[in-house]
Each structure stands twice: as C-alpha cells, then as structure tokens.
Amino acid sequence: MLFSYLLKRFVKIGTLSFTDCKGKTQLCAATPTPQISFRLYSKRLERRFCSSPMLALGEGYMNGELTIEKGDIYDFLTFCAMNDEQYHFSPVETLLSHLASLRRLFHQHNPITKSRRNVAHHYDLSEGLYRLFLDEDMQYSCAYFTNLDENIETAQENKKRHLAAKLRLKPGQRVLDIGSGWGGLAITLAREAGVSVTGLTLSEEQHRVATERVKAAGLEDRVRFYLRDYRQEQGTYDRIISVGMFEHVGIKHYDEFFRQISTLLNEDGIALLHSIGCSAGPSRPNPWLNKYIFPGGYCPALSETFAAIEPAKLYVTDIEILHQHYAETLRHWRMKFLANQKKVKELWGDRFFRMWEFYLASCEVAFRNRGYMVFQIQMVRNSELAPLTRDYIGEEEDRLRITGSKLKIA
Incomplete structure (x- = not known):
C-alpha cells in the first residue's frame, strides 16, 4: 500500500505501469509520454523502495528481482530523474535526506x-x-x-x-x-x-x-x-x-x-x-x-x-x-x-x-x-x-x- 501511494505521488510526468509480485498491475498516468513499465518479484523489495529507493532499485535490478517490461534500464532511470525534479518531499523524507547527508562525513574518512x-x-x-x-x-x-x-x-x-x-x-x-x-x-x-x-x-x-x-x-x-x-x-x-x-x-x-x-x-x-x-x-x-x-x-x-x-x-x-x-x-x-x-x-x-x-x-x-x-x-x-x-x-x-x-x- 505504501509503495503504491508513493508511486502515485512520484509520477508527475509520463505514464508508469507497475506489476507487483502477485501479478497485480497498477497504472500511474500523468501525461501520455514517456511510457515505462516494470515488474517486481519480491514483496521485500517493495518495502525497501520506501526507505532507500536508489539502493533498492540498483539491487533489485542486478539481482533480477526487478525487470523492465517496456523500455530499458536507461529509459527507466531517465523517467525517474525527470519526475524527481518535480517531486516535493514530505517533512519526514526531508529529515531522512538531511540525516543521510550527515552520514557522508563518516563514510568520507579515508586514511x-x-x-x-x-x-x-x-x-x-x-x-x-x-x-x-x-x-x-x-x-x-x-x-x-x-x-x-x-x-x-x-x-x-x-x-x-x-x-x-x-x-x-x-x-x-x-x-x-x-x-x-x-x-x-x-x-x-x-x-x-x-x-x-x-x-x-x-x-x-x-x-x-x-x-x-x-x-x-x-x-x-x-x-x-x-x-x-x-x-x-x-x-x-x-x-x-x-x-x-x-x-x-x-x-x-x-x-x-x-x-x-x-x-x-x-x-x-x-x-x-x-x-x-x-x-x-x-x-x-x-x-x-x-x-x-x-x-x-x-x-x-x-x-x-x-x-x-x-x-x-x-x-x-x-x-x-x-x-x-x-x-x-x-x-x-x-x-x-x-x-x-x-x-x-x-x-x-x-x-x-x-x-x-x-x-x-x-x-x-x-x-x-x-x-x-x-x-x-x-x-x-x-x-x-x-x-x-x-x-x-x-x-x-x-x-x-x-x-x-x-x-x-x-
């Protein structure tokens, strides 16, 4: 439910067709083009998309838990980038983003x-x-x-x-x-x-x-x-x-x-x-x-x-x-x-x-x-x-x- 809700909020440009691990398809249509379709094969991956979408997307694709049904991975990522520019973060999402930015200082320690x-x-x-x-x-x-x-x-x-x-x-x-x-x-x-x-x-x-x-x-x-x-x-x-x-x-x-x-x-x-x-x-x-x-x-x-x-x-x-x-x-x-x-x-x-x-x-x-x-x-x-x-x-x-x-x- 949360993943479907976030997808609907996210898509402001184009049409996105999503099929979940149970075979149910959901359509998020904002404009006629571009059109992208993808399928998830894991409920666990849906949950991970809600907390860390880029990590979940990359891992899902490389592990075969996510496939692109219409277009290719480049088209899908371009679609995401276009919509990301239009997306307005909630207060919780903004807080999580700031926390992630703070964590970079720890990861940048490089002896x-x-x-x-x-x-x-x-x-x-x-x-x-x-x-x-x-x-x-x-x-x-x-x-x-x-x-x-x-x-x-x-x-x-x-x-x-x-x-x-x-x-x-x-x-x-x-x-x-x-x-x-x-x-x-x-x-x-x-x-x-x-x-x-x-x-x-x-x-x-x-x-x-x-x-x-x-x-x-x-x-x-x-x-x-x-x-x-x-x-x-x-x-x-x-x-x-x-x-x-x-x-x-x-x-x-x-x-x-x-x-x-x-x-x-x-x-x-x-x-x-x-x-x-x-x-x-x-x-x-x-x-x-x-x-x-x-x-x-x-x-x-x-x-x-x-x-x-x-x-x-x-x-x-x-x-x-x-x-x-x-x-x-x-x-x-x-x-x-x-x-x-x-x-x-x-x-x-x-x-x-x-x-x-x-x-x-x-x-x-x-x-x-x-x-x-x-x-x-x-x-x-x-x-x-x-x-x-x-x-x-x-x-x-x-x-x-x-x-x-x-x-x-x-």
Missing part, C-alpha cells in the same frame, strides 16, 4: 589503508573487463568532444591534449600524475611533450598494466609508475596533474590534498585538477554506487573544492566546466558494453553484467538530468604566471596534435 581497499574494489578488476568498453588507450575519465559526431577514440585523444595544453609543458620538465590509471596520459605527455612523468596509483592491476605499456613504448627512462599514496610522495615537480582521482580523496581530506599539491609544486609550477563535480551544491553520495562500485566516492561541489584550495596558498588561474562531455563519454561506454554483453556474461555472469549496466546507465542519467558535470581547475603558486588570455590552449592543442600525427607516421 591510506582504507584508500587502498577502496581502490582495489573497483580498479583491481581484470584489465580485460575495461577493454570491453573503454577506448584503445584505456582512458577511464571524461573525454573531450569537439563535436558530437566524434568517436570515443578521437574524443579521448582530444582530452589528453586539452589537459596537456593547460599544463603549458616544456621539454625536460618533471610531471607528477596523481591517479595515473593504466598509464595512457603519462605516456602521451612524455611522447608528445618531451617531459618526464612520475605516476602514482594505489591499484596493483593498473600499476602492472601501466608498467608493461611503458616498457613496450620504450619510455622507461622518462615514465615511471609507483604504488604510492599521494600523501607519501616527496620532492618537487614542475607540473602536477590529477585526473579522475579527486572523487576518491574524501571530503575530510580536501585540505590535506591541496596542501600536498602546494608542497610538491615548484614555485613557478602549474597544477591541474580534473574531477567530476555537482553543480547543484554539496550533495549526498549515491548509496548504491558507494556500496557496489565506488566505496568512499564523492562528487564535490565547487564551493567545497575552493574552500580547500584557498588555505593551501594556491591561486586558481583557469576553470572550465564540461557539461555534455561525460554524458556522451558514458553513452559510448554503455553502448560498447552492451555490444559485448555475451562476452561479459560468459566471463562474469548475468548479475555482474546487470550491475555494470546499471552503473553506466545511472551515471549517464546523472550527467544528463541531475546536475553533474566535470570541472578542470588550473592552479599556481605564483599568480603572476597566469597568461593574459586563454588563446594558448587552442594553440598548444594544435601543436601537440601535429606532433602526435608525426609520431604515428614515424
């Missing part, structure tokens, strides 16, 4: 040992899994589309050069890559800009793959990867870059993160941070994503980020907000993942496939409908180093593109 466990949970999965949906260079972060007809390979090449351009690299400089992944960005910077790169990761699997790739590229003298937390790094660097790692730092450690950036950066150096963020202000973590995909993960608001940058005596010299780019990146990943559905199921099973399908679909919907974006923040210790205009970014991208093309021909 080094916990950071390693959190990273291993997601990034130490088989390299083979990621090769089934990422680009050839295994870039697991937001691509940069100059137009929406570009393929994911081109868009990821654009991303690496866009970041490199903002670093204003010079041959021979020392670069620190915090959260170096499978090594693609570090290898590109070394090859196209002539710099030396030190990459830090907490993932043993990524470290293994990145080290093998550097050896294959013949760049062992200029690129090295270490299994090391950023808090343990020493020395100084001309440039520091961190892509897709800040989401794992934890709110309580933001001050520590930027203080370390400031300590490791040379007086005339440049640091660049690329991170997912929430444009609607401080948010609460998605409970399903935190439980199954990114333990300890959090997408910060700019207000939370800047509050930690300023005390670290770093000056922000450029900031760019990317709105559509990650939604398109996730669409490409999701389509490729679905195309490899048979292979994923053979290797990891149906439940794993549905879990990752839900992950990719829910993230794409979040970027299209829930105010999530990507920000790139350029920082320096000496504010006099800021260029007069942003023209240098496009000019440097063009130069790096020509260099990259010549290297491919050679």
Whole structure:
C-alpha cells in the first residue's frame, strides 16, 4: 500500500505501469509520454523502495528481482530523474535526506589503508573487463568532444591534449600524475611533450598494466609508475596533474590534498585538477554506487573544492566546466558494453553484467538530468604566471596534435 501511494505521488510526468509480485498491475498516468513499465518479484523489495529507493532499485535490478517490461534500464532511470525534479518531499523524507547527508562525513574518512581497499574494489578488476568498453588507450575519465559526431577514440585523444595544453609543458620538465590509471596520459605527455612523468596509483592491476605499456613504448627512462599514496610522495615537480582521482580523496581530506599539491609544486609550477563535480551544491553520495562500485566516492561541489584550495596558498588561474562531455563519454561506454554483453556474461555472469549496466546507465542519467558535470581547475603558486588570455590552449592543442600525427607516421 505504501509503495503504491508513493508511486502515485512520484509520477508527475509520463505514464508508469507497475506489476507487483502477485501479478497485480497498477497504472500511474500523468501525461501520455514517456511510457515505462516494470515488474517486481519480491514483496521485500517493495518495502525497501520506501526507505532507500536508489539502493533498492540498483539491487533489485542486478539481482533480477526487478525487470523492465517496456523500455530499458536507461529509459527507466531517465523517467525517474525527470519526475524527481518535480517531486516535493514530505517533512519526514526531508529529515531522512538531511540525516543521510550527515552520514557522508563518516563514510568520507579515508586514511591510506582504507584508500587502498577502496581502490582495489573497483580498479583491481581484470584489465580485460575495461577493454570491453573503454577506448584503445584505456582512458577511464571524461573525454573531450569537439563535436558530437566524434568517436570515443578521437574524443579521448582530444582530452589528453586539452589537459596537456593547460599544463603549458616544456621539454625536460618533471610531471607528477596523481591517479595515473593504466598509464595512457603519462605516456602521451612524455611522447608528445618531451617531459618526464612520475605516476602514482594505489591499484596493483593498473600499476602492472601501466608498467608493461611503458616498457613496450620504450619510455622507461622518462615514465615511471609507483604504488604510492599521494600523501607519501616527496620532492618537487614542475607540473602536477590529477585526473579522475579527486572523487576518491574524501571530503575530510580536501585540505590535506591541496596542501600536498602546494608542497610538491615548484614555485613557478602549474597544477591541474580534473574531477567530476555537482553543480547543484554539496550533495549526498549515491548509496548504491558507494556500496557496489565506488566505496568512499564523492562528487564535490565547487564551493567545497575552493574552500580547500584557498588555505593551501594556491591561486586558481583557469576553470572550465564540461557539461555534455561525460554524458556522451558514458553513452559510448554503455553502448560498447552492451555490444559485448555475451562476452561479459560468459566471463562474469548475468548479475555482474546487470550491475555494470546499471552503473553506466545511472551515471549517464546523472550527467544528463541531475546536475553533474566535470570541472578542470588550473592552479599556481605564483599568480603572476597566469597568461593574459586563454588563446594558448587552442594553440598548444594544435601543436601537440601535429606532433602526435608525426609520431604515428614515424
């Protein structure tokens, strides 16, 4: 009864058809379109929807207790996002939401040992899994589309050069890559800009793959990867870059993160941070994503980020907000993942496939409908180093593109 009541309150746009575990169908119709139909196979899941809908939805779908009868899981999540914007919370629901926001501080406590466990949970999965949906260079972060007809390979090449351009690299400089992944960005910077790169990761699997790739590229003298937390790094660097790692730092450690950036950066150096963020202000973590995909993960608001940058005596010299780019990146990943559905199921099973399908679909919907974006923040210790205009970014991208093309021909 409560679940049916909440559904009726929730649907303000479209038509939703729901069949319960006893085979009874209920129609919630606000407007003719869009139309979505789903079925639940568990009374227990109905009750869980009332207390934690996102967790219940994700678990129900991955466990086969919820199936989409009309549309697919992406359509269903889009339908939910559209109606969520129209939904008016009751006082009790508002209180529960505030309590959940307070709990995030506990979950964001992220000492080094916990950071390693959190990273291993997601990034130490088989390299083979990621090769089934990422680009050839295994870039697991937001691509940069100059137009929406570009393929994911081109868009990821654009991303690496866009970041490199903002670093204003010079041959021979020392670069620190915090959260170096499978090594693609570090290898590109070394090859196209002539710099030396030190990459830090907490993932043993990524470290293994990145080290093998550097050896294959013949760049062992200029690129090295270490299994090391950023808090343990020493020395100084001309440039520091961190892509897709800040989401794992934890709110309580933001001050520590930027203080370390400031300590490791040379007086005339440049640091660049690329991170997912929430444009609607401080948010609460998605409970399903935190439980199954990114333990300890959090997408910060700019207000939370800047509050930690300023005390670290770093000056922000450029900031760019990317709105559509990650939604398109996730669409490409999701389509490729679905195309490899048979292979994923053979290797990891149906439940794993549905879990990752839900992950990719829910993230794409979040970027299209829930105010999530990507920000790139350029920082320096000496504010006099800021260029007069942003023209240098496009000019440097063009130069790096020509260099990259010549290297491919050679």
